[in-house]
Amino acid sequence: MTMIRMNNIHKYFGSLHVLQGVSLEVAKGEIVAVIGPSGSGKSTLLRCMNQLERIDQGLLEIEGIVIEAAGDVGIKVTATPQEVRATYRRMGMVFQNFNLFPHMTALGNVMEAPISVNKVTKATAVQIAEKQLAKVGLLEKKDTFPSKLSGGQKQRVAIARALAMNPDIMLFDEPTSALDPELVGEVLSVIKKLAQEHMTMLIVTHEMGFAKEIADRVIFMDDGKILEDSSPKEFFENPRHSRIKTFLEKML
């Protein structure tokens, strides 16, 4: 089953052409690492998937439902706004800067969406939240406010918060880029755990070793285009473009 289908996506920021005709399909259970130099459009690609940015042209389908059909693509969005919302709600997002709610405890952060969006009772929300916090290994920190957590712990709470909505797809936008090096591991191991459960994931990352280890596919973006879309083995051992070779040499 195709979870995400992007066809010829274009996105502009003013006169800047950030995505220049990107096409991509992600199947259920696939783990896709998105790699590339900064400013290549990796984050924008992710942000277009869950409507944090609106595409200017192209077609976006999530789980078979047309979410956006911008420009002259010959298809119209037939889903109701509610259906569209429901669909992109099934995508969890993890941000580089965590974006935890600072006025709520770890538990409160994870409980919030189940209560306000899914309208579950408080008792159920506590159950859901405790389960997810246990999963990321932070149950004992449930009553702690984000300001008292380390970067790695914050990011794990953020992952638990996204998981509490029971998403089909997880989007990670440079989840370890804001972390001190010694804290990167704990976040990556949580993501690995999700990989073992065959969660569909897109991960924008600069952690090459990690990408090589867990990804089914590696996408290399440069200048708003997908330059390569191949298996990690092929990507790291035998990249087709010289641009990728230079990039990898700099990273390793």
Place this chain on the structure above:
Amino acid sequence: MDHMEYVLNILPFILSGLKLTAKIYVATLVIALPLGLLAAIGKVKGSKLIKQVLFLYTWVWRATPLLLQLFFMFYGLPVIGIRLSPFAAATITYALNYGAYLTEIFRGGIESIDKGQYEAAKTLGMTYPQTMRRIIIPQTVRRVLPTTCSEAVNLVKDTALLAVLGLPDLLRIATQIFTRDFDITPFIVAFILYLIISSVLVKLFGKLEKMYSIYE
């Protein structure tokens, strides 16, 4: 006459003035706080027309003297046929004036919240009203509390302008006793009362700030 006895003698009058001051104070805050919050949200998220109306409102009410605004309400409105009770005229003026300042304070507070908070809420499926109510406003309240508190203390002192309009507030009553007895004691009593009220408020608001700073 024994001085203490004189003070006790005039105190009931002065306290009756304090009652009016307190009524107008509370009524003003009850109107101005929600008004400021709604207008601030309107300024951040409203349509172009709403934004223009709100710009005009905060501009006019913050750029002219409060006393002049009170004069307009008391002496200007009757000229065009609108007659309000002195209490209503005073409360409306204070509420609109303080509402304008609070609008700007709250707007600044809302705009200081990182856009990542909106994005996190959005990706969790929360609607805009939910995001405001549950995520943005609580953080805004924490941030604007100190400035709002100093406004609330200012209001105590600004209510003394009522005396100029002849309303029997704390200061007006004190003035009346002064002209009757030619003794400045009522002023000293009023002075001390203002001091006490303001200090109690500062203390209360300090507690409130502490309560809200729990997550820092």
